[in-house]
Amino acid sequence: MTPSDILISEVGPRDGLQSVKATMPTADKLRWIDALVAAGLREIEVGSFVPARLLPQMADVAEVVRHALAHPGVTVMALAPNLRGAEAALAAGVHKVTLPVSASAAHSLANVRKTREAMVEEVRAVVHLRDTQAPAMLVEVGLSTAFGCTLQGEVPEDDVIWLAGLCAEAGADEVGLSDTTGMANPAQVRRLFTRLRAELGTRAGAAHMHNTRGLGLANCLAAYDVGVRTFDASLGGLGGCPYAPGASGNVVTEDLVFMFEAMGIGTGVDLERLMAARAPLQAGLPGEPIYGMTPEAGLPKGWAPGAMRR
Numbered sequence: 001m002t003p004s005d006i007l008i009s010e011v012g013p014r015d016g017l018q019s020v021k022a023t024m025p026t027a028d029k030l031r032w033i034d035a036l037v038a039a040g041l042r043e044i045e046v047g048s049f050v051p052a053r054l055l056p057q058m059a060d061v062a063e064v065v066r067h068a069l070a071h072p073g074v075t076v077m078a079l080a081p082n083l084r085g086a087e088a089a090l091a092a093g094v095h096k097v098t099l100p101v102s103a104s105a106a107h108s109l110a111n112v113r114k115t116r117e118a119m120v121e122e123v124r125a126v127v128h129l130r131d132t133q134a135p136a137m138l139v140e141v142g143l144s145t146a147f148g149c150t151l152q153g154e155v156p157e158d159d160v161i162w163l164a165g166l167c168a169e170a171g172a173d174e175v176g177l178s179d180t181t182g183m184a185n186p187a188q189v190r191r192l193f194t195r196l197r198a199e200l201g202t203r204a205g206a207a208h209m210h211n212t213r214g215l216g217l218a219n220c221l222a223a224y225d226v227g228v229r230t231f232d233a234s235l236g237g238l239g240g241c242p243y244a245p246g247a248s249g250n251v252v253t254e255d256l257v258f259m260f261e262a263m264g265i266g267t268g269v270d271l272e273r274l275m276a277a278r279a280p281l282q283a284g285l286p287g288e289p290i291y292g293m294t295p296e297a298g299l300p301k302g303w304a305p306g307a308m309r310r
Contacts, residue, residue, distance in 0.1 A: 004268030005306070006224070006260060007043060009206060010036055010253055012234040012281070013064070014045040014079055017057045019239030019249065020288055026060045028284025030067045035277035036235065040269040043075040044068060045098070045232075049085035065092040077140075081112055086126040096138040097130075099123055101167060103160045104149035107180075111144070120166045127171030140174045141167040142208055146192065148183030161195050168200050176205030176230070179219065182212025182249070186222035194226045206230035209251050210240050211291075216251040217259055224265075231256060236278055236290025248291035254278075258294040261306040271299060
């Protein structure tokens with residue numbers, strides 16, 4: 001594996017799988033995670049601790065976590081929308097729990113049926129749980145709809161920074177920004193992440209970009225330019241935007257890794273093994289469309305990873 005300058009956090013087994021109608025069999029999930037680890041991914045969001053009646057795709061999340069924990073050196077992450085989910089995640093042994101807090105007041109009520117302020121209190125409760133029962137577990141907040149909302153429209157940047165500050169004050173270890181609806185542009189990304197880093201310092205977290213309007217990679221590069229070093233992505237662009245036919249939702253992990261490695265920025269990911277990890281994904285979700293320009297075109301002649309380009 002090449003040395004790593006940035007962290008690619010693979011979110012396909014959670015964000016991807018919960019965005020499709022089909023349920024991937026557990027055995028295929030485990031093979032997929034094994035292939036992702038073999039490619040060098042060091043942080044994987046393996047599932048979501050939500051009621052199985054709401055998301056049957058995540059009914060096996062505790063078993064998936066147990067399997068993923070057997071891989072040394074991999075941060076096993078899961079989403080929990082509330083304290084109850086965080087309790088289950090803690091019991092399963094995850095290394096990091098991420099909570100979705102919406103920057104849009106309208107989206108917060110529609111998504112989790114709580115106000116933004118109530119979700120901050122949920123973060124505080126999860127941090128207290130962590131502090132008293134599992135001090136090593138990290139608590140991350142992903143500020144969804146940070147760049148715009150399909151329900152509300154524009155989300156004021158002042159609201160985003162205000163809410164990020166509240167989440168950090170509540171004890172979150174990291175607060176990242178998510179382009180939930182694919183509305184971000186590079187100038188906006190640079191501006192908002194610059195403000196986030198000025199407000200939170202080292203607790204400013206990941207960029208979670210979507211490719212709905214074709215700007216996913218450009219937005220990731222803009223975030224990198226202003227100091228972001230952790231990026232969420234999904235193998236094959238799986239999930240993330242179920243209501244935009246013909247467009248991938250999440251940034252495609254393969255394309256993101258290729259971009260950075262081609263620039264001489266090490267990701268620690270083996271691109272050939274990463275592209276091979278598409279096979280267990282497709283086996284577990286036959287017929288589900290996946291995306292990626294790099295797997296389609298192949299690696300250029302004489303390709304060398306980022307560390308060898310310096």
